[in-house]
Structure formats: C-alpha cells, structure tokens
Amino acid sequence: MACEREFQIGVLLTFVIIWTPMFVLTYCPFQDFLDHSVSTLQFNHINAITITIQSLHLLHHPLSHTTTFASTMIQSNPPLMHHYGALVRNSAEPKQAKSFNLQNPSAVDACDLPLIDLGALKSSNERDKRACTAAICKAASEWGFFQVVNHGISHDLLRKMRNEQMKLFEVPFEKKITCGLLNNPYRWGTPTATRSSHFSWSEAFHIPLTMISEAASWGEFSSLREAINEFAPAMLEVSRLLASILAQNLGYPKDAVEKLCDAGTCFLRLNHYPCCPKSKEEIFGLVPHTDSDFLTILYQDQVGGLQLMKDSKWVAVKPNPDALIVNIGDLFQAWSNDEYRSVEHKVVANDKMERYSVAYFLCPFNNTVINGCKGPSVYRKFTFGEYRHQIQEDVKKIGHKIGLSRFKL
Known part of the structure; x- marks a missing residue:
C-alpha cells in the first residue's frame, strides 16, 4: 500500500509539473475577468506555478518530504496558510496594521441596509x-446598497444553489485546480499580494454564463x-427589473439596460471564505473594492462579514435570511453622472466560521458605450x-484597481 501511495503522489506531482506551463501559455490571466476578480483572486495557474516549483524542489528530497507536502495540500483546502502564511503572520505587527489602516470590527457600526x-x-x-420605485432610487443614491425581499426567487431554489455550491468547494x-470545470475558472488567494492589505483569504469560481449550455464543460x-x-x-430577471427602474429615473427608456445586457454577458461568482486562523480584524476575506458592472445581486449566508463604506467609515451589514443584497456598480455611477453611487465594500475574514455567497454581475457587451x-x-x-482593459493594466502595473477616476473629466 505504501508503494502504491508513493506512486500515486509521484504521478500527481508529475502531472502538475508537466501541464501547468501549458495551462499558463494557453489562457490569458485576465481573460473574461472583472476587476473584483483581477485584483483579488488571480487565475489558479499562478498558484499552480508555485506548487510546481515547490514540487520540483521536493523531488530532490526523500519521498517522506513529498508525502508531507502532499498531505499539506490535502489537509488545507485551499492551502492558503501554506502559501501565504508569511503575509498572515506579518499582519499582526502593529506597524503594518497601522500603515494598512485596518479598522477593528469591534469599532465598526452594524447597519440595516434600506x-x-x-x-x-x-x-x-x-x-x-411609486413609493417602492422612489425607495429604490433613493437607496441607490444615498447608500449604493440596499436589500430586496419578495424578489420572486424561491427559498427552495436558493437552498438548492447553496447546497451545490458547498459540494463544489x-x-x-488538487482536484479543483485540475478538474477543467468551465475552462478552469477557479481562483484562490492573491498571488500578486506582497502585504496583507492586498490579500484575500478566500476562493471562488468565476463563471461566464455563456457556458451554462455547454454540458460537456461541467x-x-x-x-x-x-x-x-x-x-x-x-437573478437576471430581478436585476433587469431593478435596472429598468433606475434607468427610467435617469430619463432613459425602460428597456435601455436590457438592450445592453443579456444572459450571455453576465457572470456568476461562487465565493467561499474558509475560517482564517488570524482574528478577523487583521485579514480580509475580500479586499476593499468597487464592482465594475451595472449592478450586483448577492445571495449570502447568515455568517456576516460584508462591510461597506458609508459617510467615510466602514459599517457592517447585518445578514437578512429573506433578502438579497443589491449594490450599484461603476457603470451605473458613470451612466448617472454620479447620481447613483458605486460604493467601496469588503469582506472581513472570520476565525470561527466559514462563509458562502453567490454574486450575480449584470454586465453589458464589451462594445457598450x-x-x-x-x-x-x-x-x-x-x-x-x-x-x-484599463483595470487590468492598473492591476498589473500597480497591484490594484483605480477605476472611474481614470475616466473623470
């Protein structure tokens, strides 16, 4: 049995070593990738390179070392501490915590979104x-975030989606990074991070919805x-309903956004935030960012951790089991001449409970003006x-998104 296990481990490492470079050459690191993915969770190929280099090094040592490495991969899913432990440990240093300006969640006010x-x-x-329509537009202007109930999506469907998401994660x-699901949309950690303020303690599958019909990809x-x-x-139906109300309030036709966005231009992102060994005030589950779409609809669990910027301070969003969370994206802010707000938000890591969420991004065609x-x-x-493209260039050059200020007159 021991020999058989050693052979299996050797085959696994050989597969990763040989095929990882081919994956890297085949896929552009920023293909079909929005800024919230680019800046926080790069393609798994970069992580795979790290594993490959470590694997090559370990091949020069007795197999017992290789077995230890393989077991580390298996025990930690994904191996965030194994690859980013130095960043996590350094986050506790007072000097760094001050320079990163991370707020203690105990000092963050909890809020009920509209x-x-x-x-x-x-x-x-x-x-x-009319009152409902006015409330939607007011929340988009004053908060950039709001919650909706009686949205038409059944609890049974939401539970079904959550169960399938949990099974996937x-x-x-080692299977997630090589399974080939949907042309490898799996991301974990932040390979480009050099300090904890740029690092996200999470993993995700970022799924272009054009690929739902491709049964062979699943x-x-x-x-x-x-x-x-x-x-x-x-989710598309809810997002179009809200977008039509927001568009009409700006003087656009009711179907203006619907003509720019269809089922194939949108994305779905399945998020998993594993328990983090460090206390949550020191590590992000998802770094602060804004979304680059028209609007985002989020279905989250009841663990909490989502925070947004309101009146120049972070506020924690109280989970509501009956509600979906909606936030305005950069495109709606630009389209509305800043009448609607694309608000910076983040997820704080949790040292006791894992967290799941599903985000639906309402995006237009690439040539949409x-x-x-x-x-x-x-x-x-x-x-x-x-x-x-500008976001991708900024992330490559300076490590983070600049966003709308690049396009301000």
Whole structure:
C-alpha cells in the first residue's frame, strides 16, 4: 500500500509539473475577468506555478518530504496558510496594521441596509408602486446598497444553489485546480499580494454564463449546472427589473439596460471564505473594492462579514435570511453622472466560521458605450471593454484597481 501511495503522489506531482506551463501559455490571466476578480483572486495557474516549483524542489528530497507536502495540500483546502502564511503572520505587527489602516470590527457600526419590498411593484395601488420605485432610487443614491425581499426567487431554489455550491468547494484542492470545470475558472488567494492589505483569504469560481449550455464543460458537476440553469435566469430577471427602474429615473427608456445586457454577458461568482486562523480584524476575506458592472445581486449566508463604506467609515451589514443584497456598480455611477453611487465594500475574514455567497454581475457587451446623462458629463465616454482593459493594466502595473477616476473629466 505504501508503494502504491508513493506512486500515486509521484504521478500527481508529475502531472502538475508537466501541464501547468501549458495551462499558463494557453489562457490569458485576465481573460473574461472583472476587476473584483483581477485584483483579488488571480487565475489558479499562478498558484499552480508555485506548487510546481515547490514540487520540483521536493523531488530532490526523500519521498517522506513529498508525502508531507502532499498531505499539506490535502489537509488545507485551499492551502492558503501554506502559501501565504508569511503575509498572515506579518499582519499582526502593529506597524503594518497601522500603515494598512485596518479598522477593528469591534469599532465598526452594524447597519440595516434600506429594505425594499418588491412585492409592492405588483400592487394595484399606484401609490405603493411609486413609493417602492422612489425607495429604490433613493437607496441607490444615498447608500449604493440596499436589500430586496419578495424578489420572486424561491427559498427552495436558493437552498438548492447553496447546497451545490458547498459540494463544489468541498472537492479536494488538487482536484479543483485540475478538474477543467468551465475552462478552469477557479481562483484562490492573491498571488500578486506582497502585504496583507492586498490579500484575500478566500476562493471562488468565476463563471461566464455563456457556458451554462455547454454540458460537456461541467463533467461530474451536472447537478451544479442544473441549479445554475434555474438560478441565473431568476437573478437576471430581478436585476433587469431593478435596472429598468433606475434607468427610467435617469430619463432613459425602460428597456435601455436590457438592450445592453443579456444572459450571455453576465457572470456568476461562487465565493467561499474558509475560517482564517488570524482574528478577523487583521485579514480580509475580500479586499476593499468597487464592482465594475451595472449592478450586483448577492445571495449570502447568515455568517456576516460584508462591510461597506458609508459617510467615510466602514459599517457592517447585518445578514437578512429573506433578502438579497443589491449594490450599484461603476457603470451605473458613470451612466448617472454620479447620481447613483458605486460604493467601496469588503469582506472581513472570520476565525470561527466559514462563509458562502453567490454574486450575480449584470454586465453589458464589451462594445457598450458608457456616457453620462442629465447635463455635462462627469466622465469621458468609454466602452465597457476599454474600462476592463484599463483595470487590468492598473492591476498589473500597480497591484490594484483605480477605476472611474481614470475616466473623470
């Protein structure tokens, strides 16, 4: 049995060593990748290179060392501490904590986001409809975030999506990085991070929804595909409803956003935040960022950890089991000439409980021109493709997104 195990480990390491460079050459590190992914969770190929280099080094040592390395990979899923332990340990140094300006969550106020009942939009009472519409636009302007209930997505479907998501992340790490699911959309950690303020203690599958119909891409995860096939259209319907209300408030036609975004231009991101051995005030689950879409709809569990910037300070969002969270993206802020706000937000790591969430990103076609409404434009005209490219360039050169300020007049 021992010989058989040694042979299996040798085969695994050989596979990683031989095929990782081919994966790196085949896929562009920024292909179909929004800024929230680029700046926090790079393609797993970079991580695979690290594993390969370590594997090559270990081949010069007795097999017992190789077995230890392999068991480390298996025991930690993903092996965040194994690869980023130095960053995590250094985060506790007072000097670094001060320079990173990380706030202690005990000093962060908890908030109830504006709660909007979308059921009012189906009311026969026109006053109720107008009040609901006004509440959506007010929340988009004052908060950039709000919650919606009676959104039309059943609890059964939400539970089904969560169960499939959890099953996916329970797959062993070495399988997640090599399974080939959907052309390898798996990301973990932050390979470019040089300090803890740039590091995200999390893993994710970033899924282009153009690929839902490609059954061959899902392999053994066909039940996940079935769940997404139900979940994604339901999220698209909610996002289009909200976008149409926000667009009409700006003077655009009701279907303006719908013409720019379809099921194939949007993305779904499955997030998992493992327990972090460091206390949550020292490590991010997801670094502070804004989203580069029109709007995002988030389905999260009840663990908590999401924080947003409100009145120049971080506030913690209280989970609501009946609500979906909606936030405005950069494109809507530019489109509205800053009437709507794309707000910086983050996730803080948790040292006791793991966290799951699913984010739906309402994105337009790459050639969509973003131009401000209502008077002189705050930003110059740009396409969505141009905006994404600029973010990618900034991340490569300086390590983080700059965003809309690049396009301000």
